[in-house]
Amino acid sequence: MTPPAKTLRQILVKIQENERLRRPSLAVFDLDSTLFDVGPRLEKILMDFADLPESQKKFPDQVPVFKNIKIEKKDWGIKDALIRAGLDGHHPEFQDSVREFWRRTFFSNEYLEYDVPYPGAVEYVKTIADAGAEIAYLTGRDVHRMGPGSKTVLEKWGFPVNDRARLELKPQREIEDAGFKTNWFLNLPQSHYGSIWFFENEPVNINHMIEEAAHMAPPVEIVFFDSTHSRRADPPEDIPRIMHFLLEDDEDN
Numbered sequence: 635m636t637p638p639a640k641t642l643r644q645i646l647v648k649i650q651e652n653e654r655l656r657r658p659s660l661a662v663f664d665l666d667s668t669l670f671d672v673g674p675r676l677e678k679i680l681m682d683f684a685d686l687p688e689s690q691k692k693f694p695d696q697v698p699v700f701k702n703i704k705i706e707k708k709d710w711g712i713k714d715a716l717i718r719a720g721l722d723g724h725h726p727e728f729q730d731s732v733r734e735f736w737r738r739t740f741f742s743n744e745y746l747e748y749d750v751p752y753p754g755a756v757e758y759v760k761t762i763a764d765a766g767a768e769i770a771y772l773t774g775r776d777v778h779r780m781g782p783g784s785k786t787v788l789e790k791w792g793f794p795v796n797d798r799a800r801l802e803l804k805p806q807r808e809i810e811d812a813g814f815k816t817n818w819f820l821n822l823p824q825s826h827y828g829s830i831w832f833f834e835n836e837p838v839n840i841n842h843m844i845e846e847a848a849h850m851a852p853p854v855e856i857v858f859f860d861s862t863h864s865r866r867a868d869p870p871e872d873i874p875r876i877m878h879f880l881l882e883d884d885e886d887n
């Protein structure tokens with residue numbers, strides 16, 4: 635397996651080479667759990683749930699446990715953290731209530747500000763944009779619930795957002811992420827780009843895309859961002875895998 639920093643450097647070199655040959659490059663990034671660690675958003679959601687007077691009144695046994703809850707790197711949603719805290723599904727009313735609160739808040743503009751970029755993410759996107767690559771942030775977030783917040787948070791952290799670094803959101807929340815993303819790629823002009831890369835953490839989206847990707851011109855090169863995912867599928871073994879965006883990483887140089 636190629637070390638992550640090496641994969642990232644090879645992509646940068648290829649973009650520079652494309653520029654010299656006047657061939658455009660396109661780098662496409664998923665947001666949740668690819669550029670952004672959503673762990674702090676999840677922790678804030680749990681703390682806010684615990685702070686609600688209604689929660690404290692209805693769930694006096696569960697709520698005090700919340701102050702010890704920590705989201706870990708591989709957690710998917712809030713379930714793992716709740717189980718670790720001993721809140722493991724024997725109280726359906728509590729489970730439903732916290733899940734409903736999570737659903738309302740996680741997919742909302744208001745809570746996106748708690749997301750934090752993964753190490754090197756801002757610098758890497760800026761570096762390849764400066765080298766000439768077009769950027770797309772291709773996300774399963776939908777325009778209505780999360781559009782304005784997504785743009786604000788990208789800009790807050792210094793990610794480029796402009797006519798060469800576009801934010802691509804789902805027009806409706808009901809559309810499935812995998813189909814939305816694959817179709818987005820299929821609608822790109824064929825044979826326009828010298829290289830296209832797709833950075834994504836969700837194996838379901840990668841697997842949905844991979845057959846089509848191979849037949850596009852040029853073939854889309856998929857990079858698996860190994861953070862956390864839904865566990866509904868395994869990532870392909872034979873694609874590059876990274877877990878940060880640091881061009882220089884002492885451990886893997």
Ligand SMILES: [Mg+2]
Pocket residue numbers: 664665666667668834835836
């Ligand atoms: Mg994601």
